[in-house]
Structures are given as structure tokens and as C-alpha cells.
Amino acid sequence: MEIPRDHLVDMYSTMVKIRYFEERLREIYFADKLPAFDIGAGEIPGEMHLAAGQEPVAVGTMPHLKPGDAITATHRPHHVAIAQGLDLNRMTAEIFGKDTGLGHGKGGHMHLFSTEPNFGCSGIIAEGMPVAVGAALAFKKLGKDNVAIAFFGEGAANQGAFHESLNLAALWNLPVVFVCEDNGYAISVPKDASTAIADNSDRASAYGMPGVLVPENDPVAVYEVAREAIARARAGDGPSLIEVRTDRLWGHFEGDADAYRSDEFKDSMTSRDSLVVYGDRLVEEGILTTAGREKITDTMHGEVDEAIDFARNSPDPAPEDALLHVFS
Amino acid sequence: MSTPSPTQDHHGLPIVGLIANPVASKDIRRLVGLARVVDVEEKANLIARLLVGMTAGPPLVVLALDDSGGMVRRALRLTRGKAPSLEFLPIEADGSERDTHDAAAMLRARGARALVTVGGDGTIRSAVEGWPDARLVPLAAGTNNAVAIVHEPTMIGYATSLAATGHVPGDAYDRLTSMVVHTDDSESSTAVVDVVGVRTHWTGARALWEPDDLVEAVVANARPEAVGIASIAAALGPIPPRHARYIRFGSGRTVRAIFGPGLVGEISVAEYHTVPEGTRIRLASATRVVALDGERRLIRNDDAHVEVTPGAFLLSVSKTLAARSRTDREDIPSGQHAGDLLS
């Protein structure tokens, strides 16, 4: 099946947007915390978990979504949120803690919530997996042909909620797709020190669903597999698990010295950076011209810069607003 | 044909190479068809049975790829000492097919008498690329397994130990036909089952499962019972040894095709002919991507062509084991060794 040119190009543009977004956040995050790193200082305080390198998993999944499809994501959510099409201004404002943010500044970067598109993320490992199961349950009960997608990391696959979620999804034959972003490290702990088996996609059969391994950090490979998995779920054939070997280019959080990964390993990730590899392929295949590629870069950078300006120019919430929104 | 000299043997013992692929049979065919799950634990179990089987014959040493899934290590633990001596090749595996290719080339240089692969046809392919005329013992653990051997691994291990130590009849190996694909990037790639020209532009999720995308195929070594593109070629009539079949898809004769496990369909064949080894076939211009042994691999360029050549050697387990009854049993000392790692 040929992949529509639009999808191929959109995936690339979104990857460009995500990468630049993460780069700009990184820059701003550090700028006013130095010289002595004070995690609570600056325009973007607190922890920051950036997804540079993991773009293919997000962009490869999204072209198959329709309005109303639900996504739950992790503490490293930006690539998924941007790929799903969250309002970039409001998302950025939330990360900056502003009143115009998605949560009026109450959630921050790990707790971004949106109703359209239908997105939530969590700072607790695997916490979103049962929620995706529940969304799928609602879709099935309400007779909708929507699907739910739960993103999680390879570290989360050892948390109880992973196992309970897969069992429930298969038991009730729910339209949910579980997407494991295997970047090889749960903070500093490599997969072979955390997981008794080699591939989490193999765990799927233990829970009564198919599991597929995508061994390359390639948006087209993810696209093809996600297409089948999502179509399957939408058709009422139940859940599946997709495991993608991806790369977390930077540390677990910003400020992480990342000393537990060798320079060699980090260089190898850079040399296979999918943003570069995929972009080059598009040009080689004649799907993009070099000029077209530059134009995408300019446009995407512009959107991100605009969102950051929007956030910076937005007001802080009033302090006493902290008391609002506990209950509706 | 490489005839290893005695000085290349390891500690005086014949060498058997072992390459296990952790990535085989986990692909999209588990979603679109009924491809089985051969997970890493199961493969480790197969390897363990193979290693134990090897101790039934004369002593040998195994040189293995230390695969990125840790399967060989798991297998050794499972054998609890009932395995031949085993050493790991100095290759840092990253799970890519490069591992298989490099390991095969290294085993050839080390004079291995036989090369056991654990995986599917794609695994065999990478091994043959690294060692074009290898003595192959491909243990089936992939999705399609058109060439790989589907027998109890313990028996395969036993047969391997007999073959590697010279206790085989002359016709123990069947010679395969290889298809070498040349793109004008000058590097060549080898296929052992089929070369398929695909009309889409992307290698993507690699596996091939959509009949509408197929432009043409060159198929060799096709047994009628093999699943996949080979089944299409075989359905058109027997393919004589030392030959391959070229097929161009398009409107014409409709053929029943079993594309993969649980994937039954049909496809139209516009034309086909049988070609002997030595033939070069230019790929059609409609072919954009070339799939080798069921996986999209190569972006074709203008001068892409396929060369049908003599290939590697495939061990016949049944002939080898049948021959052992004709041998004086006292000549074959039992080969039980502690599974210690020498490296």
C-alpha cells in the first residue's frame, strides 16, 4: 500500500517541529538556572523530560487517528502531544506555568490535558495505561469506532499497571493499542538490568494479544505497523502491542549528566538521528526538494517561536487561583 | 567450496558456527496474519536442544555470535552443562542484520565446518551474504521458513555434530541456488528464497504482505510446501535444481497464493520463465524497492539486476542421520563436554 505523500511530508514537518520545540525548551530551561543549577528557578521550573530522538514513534502513529481517539502519554509527553495536534500555544503556556495554559498553570509539563484532541499524560509510570483501557471501554460501550492509544516506556512494562491493563484489554476485547517506546534506559537503568526477557513485544502473547517489534527508529516503519494495529482495533478485533526501538538523545531529565551512557553510544545515536535520516530519504526519493525542506524548517521553527512568545507574553495565574478547580 | 585446513580448527576440534537472530518473527505479520510468536525464550530453548543434540556426536567446539537478545547465553544455562565447548565471536551485537553477516564472514575465516542459524529465511540470507558458500544448518525459528529446517532441534544438533566431524555421506549437503542483487551502488545483496520487486517506495516495516504491491519476483529453492512467494513459484510447476523462476505479476493467470501463515489469497501472474544459474535478470522499471527473502531491503537504482548463481550448501538432516547406522558405532566417541566458555 502506497503511503500518501501528505502523510510522509507531514510526519517530517512534525518531527522538525518537535525537535525544535524540545531544543528551545532546553535552552530556556537552563538559561536562568545557571550558574549553580537551581531546579526551581527560571521561566520553566521543576523537572523537564524531553523527547528528542523519539519523534518517529509519535509521528508514525498519528496519521491513523481520527477525532475523538484518546491518547495517554508519559512524563516525556511533548512529542506525542505535538504530533496529536494539541494547541501549541496553550501547551507551551502550560509548560511556562501561565494562566493561558491548558490547565491554567496547574498541571505543568507532565500533566497536560486536552479534550480536543483527546489527550492526557501523567508523571507516574504506567498510570495512563489503565486509563486508555477505560477510554476504549467507553468507546465500545457507546458504540463509537474510536480507539485509545497508550504510550509508555520499556521501564513501565515492569510496573503492575502494564500487566493489568493488557490483561483487561484482551479479556474485554477493547480497541486500545499499547505503544512501547523502548529507548533502552529507565532513567539510568538499562533494559537488560530491569527486564527478565529481551523484548516486551513478546509479553503480548502472554496476555492474549499480538505484539510486534519495530526494530528501527523509523517513522515509516512505525506508520505501517500502527496503521495495521489501529485498523484492527477500530474493526473490533481487539488490542495489540507495538514495541519500537527508539533513541532518547538526551538525558532522562534536563540536568541529567547522562554519565551512565558512553560517549560511543551517544555518538551512535547521533549518527542515526532519524530526523536527519528520514529527511534525507525524502529528498532522495524526490518527495521533498532541498528548498522545500528548508521551507518546512522555517515554518515549523516559526510556529514554535510564536508559541513560546505567546507563553512568555501570557500572564501568570493569580496566586489565589491555586484554590480553584479542585471540584467542578 | 571452502575446505578448512586442520590448522584452522580450534584446540584441535572441528568448529561449528552458531548465529541466532533475536529479531526473527516479531514483525507485522503477527498483526496482519497469524505469524507465530517465537519469542526469545522459545528460541533459547530451541538452541539449548540443539546444543544438547550436538553432544550426541563426536567432540567439536561451537563459535557463536553473542546475540543482542542473550539467547545463546540463556540456552547455555538451560543445558546445564550438557553442551559442547562454546566460545563467543569478538563481535558486539546490536541486533541488526549486520551481526549475522559479520559473524558468518568471521566463521568462514575461522574455518568453521558448518554454520547453524536460528531464525527465518532472512537470517539465512544475511548469513549467506557473509559466507556465500557456507555449509548451512538453518534451524527454523522465523515466520515463513521456506528454506529453514523444521525438525526437532536435538536431532538437528546431532546431525550437525556428525556432519562437522566428517561422519557424513557424500550427498549429505544439497546445494542451493542464490540470487545476488546488484544495484548500481556497487554493493550486492543476496537472497536465498526470493527477490521480489515492489512498487512502493519504502522499506518501512520491512515485511512483505500486500499482494497489490508486487511487481516481479525471482524465486529459487522453492519446495511446494514452502509458504510465501515461494508457494506462488512452486504452484506454476516444479523448478529444476540449479534453476530459478522469474515471475512478472500482472493480469494473466490467477494463482492461489499462501503469502504467509494464515494469509491466503491469490495473485495474477502475467508471465514466468525458468532460468539456469548464470542468468542475469534486469529488474523492471516499476520496481522501486527490492525485497529479499520476504523483507523490503533495497531502494533500487537504474541498473538493478539479479544474478542467479550457485549458492550455499544445505545439510540434509535425514540423509546424515540415516547414514549413521552404516557406521561402526565404536568409531564415534560420545561428545559430552561441560558447557564452559573458553573466552
Place this chain on the structure above:
Amino acid sequence: MTTMTERKLTTQKAIAEAIAQEMERDETVFALGEDIGAYGGIFGATEGLLDQFGPERIMDTPISETGFIGAAIGAATNGLRPIAELMFVDFFGVCMDQIYNNMAKIHYFSGGNVKVPMVLMTAAGGGYSDAGQHSQTLWGTFAHLPGMKVVVPSNPYDAKGLMISAIRDDNPVLYIFHKGVLGLGWMANNPRATGHVPEDPYTVPIGKAAVARAGTDVTVATISLSVHRALDAAEQLEKDGISAEVLDLRSLVPLDRDAILDSVRKTHRLLVVDEDYKSFGMTGEVITTAVEGAFDYLDAPPARIAIPDVPIPYSRVLEQFVLPDTEKIVAGVKSLLTA
């Protein structure tokens, strides 16, 4: 001659009736939990509902609390109104993240944009030797954490009304029912577990306490089964000429602080009774409310009766020693009056 026949139901039947009526009225309401189907819930909260509504709306789950409570959250944020049953409140340990970190916080984190209209109902309480992991009440722990309402009915009328309110509330509501107030045939007989329950649906407001018995000499503020004990104590005390007001808090979140202050301003003496652990809990909260808002009205330091910070023991004589009971309340009141 009777003018109107009172319709008597046990608390357990009142809860099941509330759920049934809401499920009839609103097809987005459904229930999930362990053994809620054919069994009708271990404590009967869903008795008869499987037959009435079928397995699609009364769903038995595997033993996967994190999984199905998290799924209830996902269903609630996507158009349904689930009632999830946690079989025993003591089991919250295996799924607390979904409860306090997820269910209770989504509305806040989303700045009010995402609602979680779900009920988490659960059985609590001891007194029948079910030992330390099946006898706790634990409402203090949940009430302490922001983002979820906590209601604890003591009688059949409130049980039905609060369940209907909980289901209709767009917020997450933790509905805790003490096994001893249910009127179950296999537990000790409790006359106060049966009472008048109107057939038509009605609501009892969440966040409002009720004066279960008016009095003038002392306020006994309490909740759940201890309300029954307090009422029994008040009857005894009346014979000794002491008029005790029993304040049934009914909700812990929101807590009806005004009701506490009104009562204390009237009686000038406060005894708080709680079947949860003493330290860092409900009794401390109610007393502090009184001290903060009605200090000048107090004629004696407030007193409290609660479980004395020990795991609940198994042996009957030990368990009875730690649980609040009528005698302890009578003694506590008398002691307050001589303080």
C-alpha cells in the same frame, strides 16, 4: 390505624436500589468490580443488578484494582459515569496511585477542563473479627488528600440519597459504607440498619451533616456505625438526665464545619468518636475546627474516642477493646461533663 406505611429497607438494599434507579435513569451509568455480578457484591451493594441490567453494565472484573479503577477513570473522562467497587477499603494499597494521584487530580491539573464523574464505593469497618487487613475504615486517609469527595452514610435513608448524589456529582466521590450499618443477615443484628426509604429517587446533599438526635449538654460528632453507638449512648445518658446531641457528619469532604460549630456553640462540649485510627485523622480535624471557630464557647477541652493507633487485632476481646462502643461513649460524655 396507620396513615402511611413506612417503607423499610436495610442500608444494603437502599444502596442497591439507588444504583438501580440511577442506572435506569441514565444509561451512561455502569458498575464494575470484583464479584459484583452474579454474587451481587460481597456486601450486596449490587444485589439483583446483574439480572436487571446484564453483564455489559454490571461488569465482574479480574483482581486488577489498578487496572479497573484506572479504566473507570478513562471511562469517566470519555462520556460514561462508572461506579467502581473496591471490595474492602483496606485494599486501597494496591491501587492508591490511581485513586489519589490520578482520579483526584485530573480535574485540577486540567484547570477544570476535564471532569471525572465517577463513584468509587467501598466497604469498611470492623467488629466481627475480620482482623487487621479487613476491618479498617481509613476515611481519614482519603479525606486528607485533595480532589475527591468522601461520603459515609450511617443509615438507609442517607445511604440511598448520598449514593444518588454521588452518581449525579460530576466529581470523583468516594462512597464508604460500613459493613455493620448494612443490615446484612450474616452479621450481628443491628436494628438501626433498617429504616424508612422512600421508593422514588431523592438526593441527600454531599457536604452537609445531620443532627441525628438533638441535645443540649454535649455534642457527640461522629460518622458511620459510630452514629448508631452514639444514639444508643444518648438513650442511656438520657436516663441519667444528660441530653446528648448526636451529629452525624455524613460527609468528610466537604466537611460541614458550620454544623460542627453550630452544635458546639449550643452545647459547649464536644466529644468526637471515630472508628478510624486516632492520630492524624478525623477526630483531630473536627476538634481543630471547633477550637478554631468556637474556642470561646467551649466549657471543656474537646475529647475523642478512636482506635488507639494499633493495627486492629483479631481476638474478639482485643478487637472490642480498641473499637469505639456505646459504653466508651457514655463514659466519655460523663467525663466531659465533669471536666
